[in-house]
Amino acid sequence: MNNQVVTRFAPSPTGLLHLGNVRTALLNWLYAKKFDGRFLLRFEDTDQDRSQVEYIEAIKADLHWLGLEWNGDILFQSKHAAQHTKALHSLAEKGQAYRCFCSESQLGIDRKLATSRGLPPRYTGRCRALSSAESEKKAEAEPFVWRLAIHASEGEVTVPDLLHGHVNFARRDLDDPVVVRSDGSFTFLLPNAVDDAVDGITHVLRGDDHLTNSAYQVWLIEHLGYHAPMYLHHGLLLGPDGSKLSKRSGSHSVAELREEGLLPGALIQAMGRLGHPNMPEEAHTALQLAEFLDAEHVSTSSVRWSDEEMWRWHTRLLHELDCETVMPMIQPFVGDVQHERLAAFAALIGKNIERASDAALFLRLLDVNAPLQAEALPVVREAGALFYQHALDAWHANPEWKGWTAAVKEKTGCKGKALFMPLRVALSGALHGPEMSDVVAFLGHDAIIARIESAIMKCSEGQATA
Numbered sequence: 258m259n260n261q262v263v264t265r266f267a268p269s270p271t272g273l274l275h276l277g278n279v280r281t282a283l284l285n286w287l288y289a290k291k292f293d294g295r296f297l298l299r300f301e302d303t304d305q306d307r308s309q310v311e312y313i314e315a316i317k318a319d320l321h322w323l324g325l326e327w328n329g330d331i332l333f334q335s336k337h338a339a340q341h342t343k344a345l346h347s348l349a350e351k352g353q354a355y356r357c358f359c360s361e362s363q364l365g366i367d368r369k370l371a372t373s374r375g376l377p378p379r380y381t382g383r384c385r386a387l388s389s390a391e392s393e394k395k396a397e398a399e400p401f402v403w404r405l406a407i408h409a410s411e412g413e414v415t416v417p418d419l420l421h422g423h424v425n426f427a428r429r430d431l432d433d434p435v436v437v438r439s440d441g442s443f444t445f446l447l448p449n450a451v452d453d454a455v456d457g458i459t460h461v462l463r464g465d466d467h468l469t470n471s472a473y474q475v476w477l478i479e480h481l482g483y484h485a486p487m488y489l490h491h492g493l494l495l496g497p498d499g500s501k502l503s504k505r506s507g508s509h510s511v512a513e514l515r516e517e518g519l520l521p522g523a524l525i526q527a528m529g530r531l532g533h534p535n536m537p538e539e540a541h542t543a544l545q546l547a548e549f550l551d552a553e554h555v556s557t558s559s560v561r562w563s564d565e566e567m568w569r570w571h572t573r574l575l576h577e578l579d580c581e582t583v584m585p586m587i588q589p590f591v592g593d594v595q596h597e598r599l600a601a602f603a604a605l606i607g608k609n610i611e612r613a614s615d616a617a618l619f620l621r622l623l624d625v626n627a628p629l630q631a632e633a634l635p636v637v638r639e640a641g642a643l644f645y646q647h648a649l650d651a652w653h654a655n656p657e658w659k660g661w662t663a664a665v666k667e668k669t670g671c672k673g674k675a676l677f678m679p680l681r682v683a684l685s686g687a688l689h690g691p692e693m694s695d696v697v698a699f700l701g702h703d704a705i706i707a708r709i710e711s712a713i714m715k716c717s718e719g720q721a722t723a
Contacts, residue, residue: 262294263459266320266327267334267449269301270312273510274319276562277464277502280494280528283543284462284555286325287529288489290547297456298327301334303448319511323521324543332456334448340455341448344481345403345437353480354436356392356401357384379432382408403437405446407476414472418488419553421465426472434473450474454483465490465557489552492532492559502562518586518613523571527563532556541574572611580604587616594623605699609690621686622699625707633682634715640679642716644669648680649709656702658694683712 264285268278289296298320302308320327348354357380359367368378385406387395395401407414409428416424436447453461453474461471468490475485496502514524522542529546530536532555540546575583580603587603588594590613594602606619620627629637637645644665651664666676682688684696684705697705 261459262289262292263297263457264289264294264462265297265299265332265453265456265458266325267299267301267452268316269304269307270309270316271304271307272312273512274316275510276508276528277494278316279323279511279524280531281463282320282325283323283525283528284489284491284552285460287543287547287550288460288462288552289328290544291550291552294459295328296325297329297332297458299332299334299452299456301445301449301452303334303338303443305335315512319515322511322515323525332452334452337448337452337455341443341451344447344451344477348405348477348480349403351480353406354403355385355387355406356396357404357433357435358395358399358401359383377430379408380404382433385433400439402435402439404433404435405473405477406433407431407473408433414476416468416471416475416488417485418468418471418490419460420489420491420555420557421468424468424472426469431469431472431476436477446470446473447477450477451481453486454478454481458486460487460489462489462491462552464493466493489555490557491555492557494531495559495561497561497563499559499561508562519567520571520574522574523567526570526574527567531560531562532558541577568611575610575612576608578607580607583607583613586613590614590617591620591623598623601699605691605695618687619685619690621684621708622696625704625711627686629682629686629715630688633686633688636678636682636688637712637715640675640712640716642713644671644679645683645709645712645716648683649706649713652705652709656705658697661697679712684708 266282266285268274268282274282286296288294298317300308300313300316302313317331345354359380364380367381367383371378371381384392384401385404407428408431412428414426414428414431416426418424434446435444437443452458471488471490478485494502496508502508511524525543525546526541529543533551534556535551535554536546536549540549580600583603584599587606587610588599591599591602602616602619602623605622606616610616610618618630621629647668648661648665651668652661655661655664662676662680665680666672669676671679677693678688681690681693681696684693684700685691690696700708
């Protein structure tokens with residue numbers, strides 16, 4: 258018997274990959290890796306009206322970007338259509354599935370009546386008593402759906418769950434769910450369950466909003482003669498405000514985050530740690546997260562998403578990259594720079610940026626004519642032209658950082674922030690950044706003179722404007 262763990266990610270290709278999808282994919286991938294198992298990708302594409310090839314390609318690209326590679330060929334639910342139909346017929350032959358001819362108006366009346374009596378608004382089972390002959394005859398002239406015959410006054414369905422323990426559902430509390438719509442298309446329940454059985458899925462990690470669905474699917478799988486997978490129903494992913502995660506409450510598509518320059522590892526880190534507070538800080542890769550995954554103790558309570566935590570990880574991981582990796586990330590924001598100069602620039606500012614786009618804040622290090630940051634210009638003008646003239650004279654006599662600042666301090670009487678900030682701003686264009694001794698070494702003698710002279714000119718421009 259093969260005891261290998263097999264998990265799956267089964268998105269519907271009806272839209273882009275969003276944060277909720279990422280969590281499902283990641284947890285299943287991590288679990289498979291933890292136990293040296295297999296992670297399958299299956300597109301549930303039976304909704305032909307909404308399923309689109311462009312979304313299939315986009316989801317594949319996003320998973321590649323995140324490093325969540327799947328094992329084997331991509332699976333498509335639509336290719337199992339014959340098995341879905343066979344499963345339905347098998348259940349029908351045993352009286353475990355039946356046609357329902359009730360109209361929407363009739364169902365609405367039944368629900369209102371049940372509610373008025375303080376009862377759950379379940380299906381009454383009106384069509385369940387029809388004989389096969391009666392059902393066949395009515396089907397010739399009337400529209401119908403297919404339901405599973407699950408509701409009963411006695412008996413239980415047990416969902417095997419590693420997080421909640423085995424969860425028992427009394428059949429009297431379960432409905433007779435629709436598995437085939439009146440247009441002949443299957444709902445989620447049967448194809449998803451049959452495919453898990455046929456594909457050999459051993460573990461399914463998904464949100465606890467699917468717990469009741471799992472009860473229906475366990476019943477279905479067992480009545481088809483298969484073994485149900487083990488489930489891990491984790492707490493839901495909510496928005497920062499505690500509401501259901503949506504675009505309005507802060508959800509993003511993976512494509513949007515890619516366009517913003519996010520490092521994929523940052524999304525993996527922020528998402529992989531949700532509901533898993535004991536994950537060690539030193540686990541900085543997806544494989545390390547898998548190693549430390551304690552799936553049986555993932556929180557069953559809802560967790561809140563945080564963009565701030567994601568971008569905090571982005572900055573942390575960005576600072577761990579070597580300059581060769583950082584170079585192509587920052588190049589679009591600094592223009593055409595000679596390779597060696599760009600490498601030195603990346604090495605200089607790499608630990609001082611939170612996003613690749615922040616490289617543009619230090620353009621003055623590459624181009625003396627680059628504009629100062631808005632908050633930096635007042636610093637230059639407050640220091641004044643005389644301060645910078647003294648700095649220029651001191652540089653000619655002391656062309657290294659310590660000697661230069663000591664000479665400027667002696668000439669101007671400035672010290673502390675009043676001494677260092679005007680020099681930083683004149684050379685780098687920014688209020689914060691790398692060590693100034695490193696800035697001086699990067700710029701070199703002539704470039705420093707050019708920037709101090711530029712600062713003197715800006716002071717003069719300010720006086721003329723005033």
